[in-house]
Amino acid sequence: MADRTLTINHADGGSETYTLKTEDVLGVRNMSVDGETVTIDRTAPDLVRTIIADGQTITIDTTREGVRTLTVDGTEITIDRSEEANLESFLQEFTGASAAYSLRDLAGSGNTTVVRVRRASDNSEKDFSATDVSSGAMTDWVNTDVLTYESDFSSGTDGFLTPPSSAPWTCNIDSIGGLNDNLRLTSNYPVVNVNTYFRRNRTLSAGNSYRVTFDAYIPSTNSEVDDFSTVAFGTSQVNIAGQITLDQWTSYDVTGTANATALFIRLKGNSSGDATGDVVYIRNVQITQTTAHGFVETWYDQSGNGNDAVQQVSGSQPKIVDAGVLVTGGLKFDGVDDSFGTSLVPPNTVTLIGVANWNVVNQATFLIGARDSTDQRSYIGQVSGGVTALGVADGARAGQALTAGTDYLIFGKHSGITRFISTNGIVGSDAAGSAPNNNIFGYHIGAFNDAGTDSAFMDGSISEIIIYDSDQLANREAIEANINNQYDIY
Amino acid sequence: MYLIYSTEEAGIERADEEGKYHEFSYWTEGKGTRWLTKPVPTADGKWALDVSEYELDGLEESSVVDSYLIPDTIEDNI
Numbered sequence: 001m002a003d004r005t006l007t008i009n010h011a012d013g014g015s016e017t018y019t020l021k022t023e024d025v026l027g028v029r030n031m032s033v034d035g036e037t038v039t040i041d042r043t044a045p046d047l048v049r050t051i052i053a054d055g056q057t058i059t060i061d062t063t064r065e066g067v068r069t070l071t072v073d074g075t076e077i078t079i080d081r082s083e084e085a086n087l088e089s090f091l092q093e094f095t096g097a098s099a100a101y102s103l104r105d106l107a108g109s110g111n112t113t114v115v116r117v118r119r120a121s122d123n124s125e126k127d128f129s130a131t132d133v134s135s136g137a138m139t140d141w142v143n144t145d146v147l148t149y150e151s152d153f154s155s156g157t158d159g160f161l162t163p164p165s166s167a168p169w170t171c172n173i174d175s176i177g178g179l180n181d182n183l184r185l186t187s188n189y190p191v192v193n194v195n196t197y198f199r200r201n202r203t204l205s206a207g208n209s210y211r212v213t214f215d216a217y218i219p220s221t222n223s224e225v226d227d228f229s230t231v232a233f234g235t236s237q238v239n240i241a242g243q244i245t246l247d248q249w250t251s252y253d254v255t256g257t258a259n260a261t262a263l264f265i266r267l268k269g270n271s272s273g274d275a276t277g278d279v280v281y282i283r284n285v286q287i288t289q290t291t292a293h294g295f296v297e298t299w300y301d302q303s304g305n306g307n308d309a310v311q312q313v314s315g316s317q318p319k320i321v322d323a324g325v326l327v328t329g330g331l332k333f334d335g336v337d338d339s340f341g342t343s344l345v346p347p348n349t350v351t352l353i354g355v356a357n358w359n360v361v362n363q364a365t366f367l368i369g370a371r372d373s374t375d376q377r378s379y380i381g382q383v384s385g386g387v388t389a390l391g392v393a394d395g396a397r398a399g400q401a402l403t404a405g406t407d408y409l410i411f412g413k414h415s416g417i418t419r420f421i422s423t424n425g426i427v428g429s430d431a432a433g434s435a436p437n438n439n440i441f442g443y444h445i446g447a448f449n450d451a452g453t454d455s456a457f458m459d460g461s462i463s464e465i466i467i468y469d470s471d472q473l474a475n476r477e478a479i480e481a482n483i484n485n486q487y488d489i490y
Numbered sequence: 491m492y493l494i495y496s497t498e499e500a501g502i503e504r505a506d507e508e509g510k511y512h513e514f515s516y517w518t519e520g521k522g523t524r525w526l527t528k529p530v531p532t533a534d535g536k537w538a539l540d541v542s543e544y545e546l547d548g549l550e551e552s553s554v555v556d557s558y559l560i561p562d563t564i565e566d567n568i
Contacts, residue, residue, distance in 0.1 A: 118515065118522065118523050123512055123513055123514050123523065125523065297515070312524040314512070314514065314525065314526050315526060377568065379568075383568070396567075450568070
């Protein structure tokens with residue numbers, strides 16, 4: 001796009017003219033200086049980067065979402081970005097992608113569905129757009145309050161455990177205070193100790209927050225037990241002492257964050273008597289999960305070709321919300337078994353583009369890859385030695401050295417005769433290669449589909465994967481500029 | 491802990507049963523998550539299902555194994 005001219009006409013008849021050096025992607029619609037509107041020819045959307053005229057410099061501050069403020073020799077210029085939705089998207093500018101995965105709207109429709117998320121608190125699933133993700137709506141949905149347990153003591157202890165044989169309590173059902181279907185613990189031990197509890201295993205999810213409500217009854221005829229001490233979310237304890245009213249049903253409402261899966265409601269003694277024969281009752285136990293993990297079941301292909309990346313096994317789904325908080329840097333892969341499958345078989349000529357951040361370097365862990373057999377590689381990732389790499393038919397083309405915890409943009413291309421890798425814009429030399437000739441196994445994301453068996457699992461996060469079944473070297477710098485502008489990588 | 495099956499179909503059948511128990515979306519909406527785990531091939535031509543998080547019946551509990559033979563893969567220089 002050629003440079004544009006910006007003219008500011010003043011009320012006194014004078015004017016100022018600036019040359020705008022432009023780049024593609026984002027754009028400016030109009031400006032005002034000291035209350036005057038300045039019109040800019042925007043026949044195509046572009047990102048204004050620098051404006052230079054007669055030794056003056058206009059500084060433009062940008063964020064991932066585009067230009068925010070301008071100043072001219074210290075005077076701020078406001079920018080109207082209300083027409084941002086009409087700007088050209090990545091896939092509109094760089095056409096012909098075979099598949100494109102991201103949490104941003106690469107297609108530019110304004111409501112592109114980007115992920116299908118499973119909420120771990122109740123296994124519900126829902127599709128979300130890029131806007132849903134960035135606005136917090138998806139995270140809010142994951143953290144929707146879910147009643148994960150409601151007691152029913154009408155026919156048993158409903159999962160509450162009889163404490164270990166060495167412990168002083170036994171569970172049973174009884175009626176007290178005019179109400180039936182209660183859970184009763186009767187002491188057969190003289191003192192109250194750490195094993196004096198109501199306990200229910202496999203009830204909580206570590207890292208997540210809960211609200212526990214229950215009603216309790218302690219009779220004044222007890223010799224020793226006269227209160228509760230804590231509710232423990234795993235081993236994370238919340239003090240509830242001093243709330244009980246003896247000989248009445250007392251309601252408890254406790255919130256906490258679990259660090260393990262068992263729930264404990266612990267009792268307390270007054271150290272003045274023998275606890276043997278003392279009783280305590282609880283009923284109406286409700287557990288509400290208020291934060292949750294969110295996992296991605298489908299990372300939708302935005303190219304329009306239907307090459308969605310899918311993981312139907314819950315334990316192998318990458319995480320997008322971790323204990324109620326949106327994961328930073330895209331989707332989080334555990335390095336153990338997380339991956340997505342696609343049906344896109346590696347073409348002989350392919351451009352693979354990805355943004356990733358590794359937790360550990362110096363091991364073979366891939367953003368995306370597949371092969372039918374030994375010398376049919378096609379992947380981008382890192383390999384032993386802690387360097388980025390492009391997998392080609394008969395080996396790996398090494399790129400740049402990596403540091404753990406840092407974002408990287410990898411651009412790889414292999415064809416029947418050449419191979420190329422760029423890491424954060426630093427180019428490795430193009431070298432001769434041969435065609436991989438795959439026909440069977442599709443690319444897997446976050447792993448290497450090694451003839452049907454996943455390996456090289458990604459330990460870290462992936463923000464974006466874009467695939468072209470063509471040589472995109474001519475667009476490399478523009479593509480890298482677009483992605484770097486989005487993620488501020490280098 | 492693993493249960494070993496002679497065929498993939500038998501392993502899938504048990505994985506489906508567990509998926510229904512967890513009310514995964516595949517079984518309630520017809521799409522989405524289907525399994526907690528799914529069977530993987532073993533070196534001796536059978537299928538191993540990771541049941542560490544499964545609700546097992548008595549017969550299954552007596553049949554679980556701690557490990558299985560992993561088949562050879564293309565473990566050359568990737």
